[in-house]
Amino acid sequence: MKDPSTENLNPPLTEAQVIANLRQTEDFSDQYYAAWWLGRMRSRHPETIPLLLTALDPLHGNPIHNERRAVALNAIRALGILQATNAEEKLRILLKKNDYSIREESARSLGMIQAQSAVLDLCELLSGGPEETEQIQPGSAKLKEPYESVLEALGAIGVASRSVIIIITPFTKHSRPLIRASACRALLILTGDQKWAPPLIELLQHDDPLIRRGVLLDLGATGWMPALPAIQAAAIENSLKLVALRGLAEKSEDTCVLDAMDGLL
Amino acid sequence: MINISPLEGAIADLQAAKTTPELIRATKSLCNLHTVDAISALIEVLGFNNPAVASVATAGLIELGSQAVPSLLVSLDEKNYGSRAWVVRALASIRDPRSLDLLEHALATDIAPSVRRSAARGLAELNLIYPEESSKLNRCLLALLAAIKDDEWVVRYSTIFGIEMHLLRYNSTNKDQCILGLKQLSSNSESIKVIRLRATLALQRINAS
Structure with missing residues (x-):
């Protein structure tokens, strides 16, 4: 994510000021920055979550005010980072909005919150045959749904029911490598079945560095310890390997991962 | 030709x-x-x-x-x-000691986390082996201690690595302060789990030595 903080370094804002900036509705750039800041700084102020939830309301307007939409997108991300369980209901409703980015960010945040109540809604976004899930939308490179973030969310939530597994599995054959990776990542987490790991390790050798980077983070998120040597050896910058290994360390709590991280500093 | x-x-x-x-x-x-x-x-x-x-x-x-x-x-x-x-x-x-000024400055002021991260590792590993260099060693440790409050988790991580390295290798007059800092990073006041894990590991290793 771009770090807007450097522009605002002088003078540094206090949490109380940031809260006030989010509450006011005159200056959208102040609100936008405040919504980002509260997540980034993991604010625990009692007003933080209520104000972030309020910032979602303009998404139900018609037409949606463009700048308020940008503030709301940051609020969705912040609610995920803050693991605001009382945002579940509102975020689930947003999964049905006619706005790809809103659905994408809401799915991701529901995953971070580990919202079990959202599993059915998320699965619904995965429905449809290959002709539907491979269909590129007119005028953009996007597909019908934000499949990567939905698949990631289902993995993070961790409900490994038969129906969830059945709906995820076809995506391991999707034409887009990062969607295949997200599906394998989710299935590896949900089932613990190691057969989903080799496709990820293989994609780590892909020619496109963007794909290698995405897959590296997927492997880290699975917490699958045998991936450690492959992550260490990947042709990717150390900064990103450290992020992937952070995922592996936090899931596995294995000190081998910490030693590997020390070696990449 | x-x-x-x-x-x-x-x-x-x-x-x-x-x-x-x-x-x-x-x-x-x-x-x-x-x-x-x-x-x-x-x-x-x-x-x-x-x-x-x-x-x-x-x-x-x-x-x-x-x-x-x-x-x-x-x-x-x-x-x-x-x-x-x-x-x-x-x-x-x-690990040449002539890099001390540059690394110290980079850790305290550079806007890029990857630069601060490497600077912290550098300050942990400078080749300062002679007794007359103890004041330089202390400068390394103080620079690392200040970076415990860095906003970026990866810089805090590198700082923990550096402090652990110093305490395992050298006697420091700032040992108590370092342990206090590490305890803080291992507690729930630190929001990033991998930082808590690494700080806990550092404390275990320091206590064992």
């Missing part, structure tokens, strides 16, 4: 190189000459914004060791944080 030296040849290859494999090959042959005359060309490569090539050049500079330090110390590019990260990484690995 014009005779050109191997160095001139390697530099000409580097200038003619267009693709990443060509750049890597040319940079490798420059490194293989093991000569101080290649230093400025290798440092230039760090600014190409090509990690695969820069990592080869950095390895070459690290191999040249202390001879490369004077040139590295004057080559920080204010506008290119990628290049700064490589320079700081090379200096951190060479």
Whole structure:
């Protein structure tokens, strides 16, 4: 994510000021920055979550005010980072909005919150045959749904029911490598079945560095310890390997991962 | 027929190189000459914004060791944080005490987390072995202690690594302060789990020694 903080370094804002900036509705750039800041700084102020939830309301307007939409997108991300369980209901409703980015960010945040109540809604976004899930939308490179973030969310939530597994599995054959990776990542987490790991390790050798980077983070998120040597050896910058290994360390709590991280500093 | 030296040849290859494999090959042959005359060309490569090539050049500079330090110390590019990260990484690995000022400044002020991260590692590993250098050692430790409050988790992580290294190797008058800092990073007031894990591990190792 771009770090807007450097522009605002002088003078540094206090949490109380940031809260006030989010509450006011005159200056959208102040609100936008405040919504980002509260997540980034993991604010625990009692007003933080209520104000972030309020910032979602303009998404139900018609037409949606463009700048308020940008503030709301940051609020969705912040609610995920803050693991605001009382945002579940509102975020689930947003999964049905006619706005790809809103659905994408809401799915991701529901995953971070580990919202079990959202599993059915998320699965619904995965429905449809290959002709539907491979269909590129007119005028953009996007597909019908934000499949990567939905698949990631289902993995993070961790409900490994038969129906969830059945709906995820076809995506391991999707034409887009990062969607295949997200599906394998989710299935590896949900089932613990190691057969989903080799496709990820293989994609780590892909020619496109963007794909290698995405897959590296997927492997880290699975917490699958045998991936450690492959992550260490990947042709990717150390900064990103450290992020992937952070995922592996936090899931596995294995000190081998910490030693590997020390070696990449 | 014009005779050109191997160095001139390697530099000409580097200038003619267009693709990443060509750049890597040319940079490798420059490194293989093991000569101080290649230093400025290798440092230039760090600014190409090509990690695969820069990592080869950095390895070459690290191999040249202390001879490369004077040139590295004057080559920080204010506008290119990628290049700064490589320079700081090379200096951190060479471990020459002349890098102290630069590393201290980089950890405290650089806007790029990857630069601060490498600077923290460098301050942990500077080659300060003589008794008269104890004040410099203390400067390293104080710089690391201040970075415990860094906003970026990866810089805090690198700082924990550095503090652990210092406390395991040297007697420090600031030991209590360091342990207090590590305890804070291992507690729930720290929001990032991997930081709590690493700080807990550091405390275990320090207590065991």
